[in-house]
Amino acid sequence: MPLTCQPEWDVTNEIFGWACILASVVMGLWMGVRFQEENWLGGYGTLARRMVRLAHIALAALGIVNIEFGRSIGELGLSSGLVHIISFAFIVGAVSMPACCLLIATKSRRFEMFALPIGSLTVALVLTIWGLLG
Numbered sequence: 388m389p390l391t392c393q394p395e396w397d398v399t400n401e402i403f404g405w406a407c408i409l410a411s412v413v414m415g416l417w418m419g420v421r422f423q424e425e426n427w428l429g430g431y432g433t434l435a436r437r438m439v440r441l442a443h444i445a446l447a448a449l450g451i452v453n454i455e456f457g458r459s460i461g462e463l464g465l466s467s468g469l470v471h472i473i474s475f476a477f478i479v480g481a482v483s484m485p486a487c488c489l490l491i492a493t494k495s496r497r498f499e500m501f502a503l504p505i506g507s508l509t510v511a512l513v514l515t516i517w518g519l520l521g
């Protein structure tokens with residue numbers, strides 16, 4: 388087996404991360420068409436407009452986090468079971484954070500749904516730091 392061969396989940400987080408950044412750019416293009424309207428979604432400072440912006444930024448930022456995780460996997464002193472859990476938790480966080488932001492933007496006021504991205508990202512980050520220390 389060639390030395391450059393990586394486990395499947397390593398590449399999964401990297402590819403997923405790049406796809407998130409692409410989704411952020413596509414979303415930015417959609418926003419770019421509309422933001423010239425002064426009162427798009429009620430104006431720049433409204434909750435709906437801020438949540439759409441946050442979804443756009445979260446996609447890009449959590450995409451980068453997924454890529455970085457994929458690149459750190461080789462340095463983690465953890466079992467492959469734990470690494471799979473972290474990998475999955477980072478993906479859940481990157482999907483659910485922008486999804487929650489967009490749901491809030493559509494007038495839902497169930498802020499408790501943010502427990503999903505916050506919880507999964509916290510688990511993923513704590514385990515990653517632990518794995519790098521160990």
Ligand code: HEM
Binds near residue numbers: 416418431443444
């Ligand atoms: C072709 C790609 C992109 C386009 C066309 C685009 C477009 C936009 C637009 C129109 C807004 C303003 C939204 C509003 O008025 O409410 C915005 C905000 C923002 N975008 Fe993008 N975006 C792109 C890519 C990105 C990427 C890759 C990132 C992060 C790495 C990013 C970070 C931000 C940030 C931080 C804001 C908030 C700025 C503020 O509130 O002052 N954008 N983007």
